[in-house]
Amino acid sequence: MKLLGEGARLIDAITGRALEGTELTGEIAREADALAALPPGAVFLRAGLDLPSVLRYLGAFSSGRAVALLDSALGAETLTRLLDRFRPAALLCAPGEEPPFGYVVKDDHWVRTDDDTAAPVHPDLAVLLFTSGSTGTPRLVRLSRTAMLSNARAIADALCLGPDDVAPTSLPLHYSYGLSVLNSHLIRGATVVVEPSGLLGRGFWDAVDEYGCTSLAAVPHHYELLRGLNFEPARYPRLRTLTQAGGKLRAELITEFTRKMHGVGGRLYVMYGQTEASPRMSTMPAERLAEKPDSVGPALPGGKFSIRHNDGSETTHPKITGEVVYRGPNVMMGYAEHGAQLALGDEAGGVLSTGDLGYLDEEGFLFVAGRLNRMGSVFGNRMSLDDLEQAVRATGLGIDVVAAVPADDKVVLFAEGAAKGVCKLASNALADRLHLHSSGFDVRPIASIPLLTSGKIDYQQLTEQV
Structure with missing residues (x-):
């Protein structure tokens, strides 16, 4: 199944350019052709919140070229270390500095000069995302095409997304939550408005208003900011869906934003996920949120939660606290800390030990109590x-x-x-x-x-x- 559903559209809020139909697929095909001309191996992309970055990602995904999405703020020193570890075919949108040994500048990319150091890539591998920020030596999460597509479809189903939906890019593409917003909307033939300034930018809210955005994705800190800004959804007539992931949202904020959205006939969805799950594992049905404000909901269709005891056994019995374990088609293939691991197949077998503490209730709704290492x-x-x-x-x-x-x-x-x-x-x-x-x-x-x-x-x- 393709990532791009019929009628999918991208809008560049900076220029006002809209891409859809054959014009959009043509642009994606041109990016795919440009990637095919590069040496073998994965490609690394410094992904900004801009139309070229989105098109390059879609070009890689459509052509079967594994792509790692990186924070565009990463400097040359950090990038050089990453290239030394993983030896990708190229770093796309490279900084305007001299490339490391073994790479040359072509257009705005750093391109590897030889095939001898190429790291082979498993044919199922589609996307690589880092597990943490830019400090230290974070691992890459290896995500297959099947995992990405299955999760995009499951999220779209849970949120009832359709061709009339319009979402702004409120989160970075290199962050799994931001990428899932793009994927879940495009797979349903919806519209994504590419706007770079974020929730505190005037241009962002102008775009939400101008293009009739119907949903907004945010993490807990963003909801704290929205509260401080006295956010009122009534100011944006088409904005009727808020989604939240990326950590636990305070109960007071859940109550407040649920009330705000109900007041305009809208809804708030609390979600739970990790990058290793491509990334969503559950969505709390909006109509049940007032009843169970501390829950992140049941597993997405096709997935299943269980709770692991200290002795390693697992249970789905209610009210027993332990490590949350998830099983589903969206689980990663495994991790990679260096280039040789990009050739590995599925090591996880569809099972993800989340590292979170939690319990299930009688209906199978998950309640997350915190991180094991927190x-x-x-x-x-x-x-x-x-x-x-x-x-x-x-x-x-x-x-x-x-x-x-x-x-x-x-x-x-x-x-x-x-x-x-x-x-x-x-x-x-x-x-x-x-x-x-x-x-x-x-x-x-x-x-x-x-x-x-x-x-x-x-x-x-x-x-x-x-």
């Missing part, structure tokens, strides 16, 4: 960092944006925009609630919480500040 220790007592963040928000001190990281035998919590006196009150509140000394909860003021380009909190950067 734990800290306070005077020897293990605690969920996610729970501590929520506890600070619940103090009533006006701290809405907070990020917790472990530090020896205490936890440091960075409170965005909070005064020192408020931070002290928050530390005391945690101590009273958990019956431990306040020195174990180091609440610190910070002007702004650092974010990855996906909108998620950059916990690695905060850890380095401790």
Whole structure:
């Protein structure tokens, strides 16, 4: 099955250019032909939120050329390390600097000069996405064409997408959630408006209004921003669907945005996923959200959740907490840390150990309690960092944006925009609630919480500040 459904359309909000029908397929074919002229191997693409990046991705997908989508903000030094590890055929949209050894500049690309160092690619491999930000040595997630298409169809079904839907590019293409918005709309013959400025840009909201966008995808931090901007969906007559993924959304925000959307006859969908699942695993039906605001819903059609005990056994019995395990056709082939692993076949077998803690209810709806590795220790007592963040928000001190990281035998919590006196009150509140000394909860003021380009909190950067 093709990724491009009948009637699919791309609109460049900067130029106003619209591509559909034979003009769109012709542009994609031209990109595919250009890729065919490159040396063998995968291609790496510095993907911006622009029409050329979207067309290059679609050209690679349609022609069966494996493509890695990279953050366009990555610098030459980081890119050189990646090229040394994976030896791709080319880096598309390369920075305007001298390429590393073994590559030459052609047009705006770095192209490999020999075939001897080419990393063979498995024929099923379609897309490569990194598991984390640009720091350290993150792994590539190997996603097959089948996994990408099956997940795009499942998301489109869960959200009831059709040819009349219009979605703006509110998230980066190299972020799996942003890529899934593009894929799930195009596969249903819908329209995607390519606009680069993001939710805080005036141009973004002008495009939402001008092109009659019907849906908006955002991560929890974006919903905090929208609340601060006094977002009212009634200002945008066609905007009737909000979706959320990329972390747990506060219950207060779920209630608030559900109410806002219901007020205009719209809906809010809370979703759960990981890059390793291409990326969605569940969608909470909008009509059930008020009933189960803490749930991320049942598994998508074709998928299944179970809960793994400490002894390795699995169960689907309700109310038993353990590691969430997902099975489905959208699970990755495996990881790659160097070029030789790009030739490997399916190593996961359709099974994904998510690393998340959670439980199922009687209907099979999943409730996620946090990450297994998001734990800290306070005077020897293990605690969920996610729970501590929520506890600070619940103090009533006006701290809405907070990020917790472990530090020896205490936890440091960075409170965005909070005064020192408020931070002290928050530390005391945690101590009273958990019956431990306040020195174990180091609440610190910070002007702004650092974010990855996906909108998620950059916990690695905060850890380095401790």
